[in-house]
Amino acid sequence: MKKTFKFILPKVAYFEDEKHPFLTQLPGAKRNLYEDPSIQLVEEYIDYRQTILYRLQAHVPTDCIVQLKTNRPDFHLIYTKNATDDIIVQKHGTKNEIVLPHRHSTFTYIPRSKFDILLKPGNYLVYGLLIDIGLVRDIIYHHGHFLSELKNARKRDKSSLYQTALWPIKELTDYQLNRIETIFFNYSKQNEAKVVEQIYQLFDIAESKQFAFYEKLSESEILARKARTMIHDIVNQGFQEVNISLIATILSVSDAHLTRCHKRHYRQTLLQYRDEILLPLAKERLLSTYSIGEVANFCGFKYPSGFSKYFEKRVGLYPSDYIELHRNPDNDKNEYII
Structure with a gap:
């Protein structure tokens, strides 16, 4: 099986100034070192016929975007054993992304494309x-099983990233990762068959974790739903600004944690959800008897100018142009982007 992903970074023979005590090189692995001012990255991998095992280590001194390129679609089982913050993998030029939090695991479908890894x-x-992909067989994993859902997601949309629900890395998973590191990174013919058995063991662990930790993992979804309810109420009541910091304080969490929880479950930011509710209301009121200033106040803006900039950025028209376009049917709509 060929390695199908590549980091778009300068490759080096060694780090002249190693910024972090990286783990000792795995004995049977191929090793690549990458470095630029924003990252030192160590990539190690070993190729078996039905899988490639890999270990990635990185030291990141400043906010960093690493470019990744894949030359075919693949399934990845990913274990984020240590992460200072969530790892965001985003399809280049889109909002399609997956999130890899500290001490959690997930199965992912990664299409052939270019990606930005935000660190x-x-x-x-x-x-x-x-x-x-042949290891995820329908005869073994019934309809509704999370691995079956992974395959179905690929069938529905081959061009988008997809990940299953997350599950925490605990003692049993740590033990299996240690086995991979100590046994399977030393290549032997006997390991060809054993590594497949190892993969199925990891599938079984993932399945049990998905159910055993369902309620614990759903806490973040409950938090995200509460935030959405509050935003929905604020927008529909009108005359109030949606203040994410205040919502986070009421829910007794940090802004960053609340934002991550919401994005993990709903694949959009809290402000994007606000816009989803607010813009239809704003458009409706602009075409009624309200003035632009009154609509701005209803939408939580102190000044009409702020509302006009907000509206134009998201709709492509200033409020006055939007009103003129829809109230005068003789206008050429092709002149506008709606």
């Missing part, structure tokens, strides 16, 4: 298995 300052350790 905050800190240190990262990730283990992964690039898996032959």
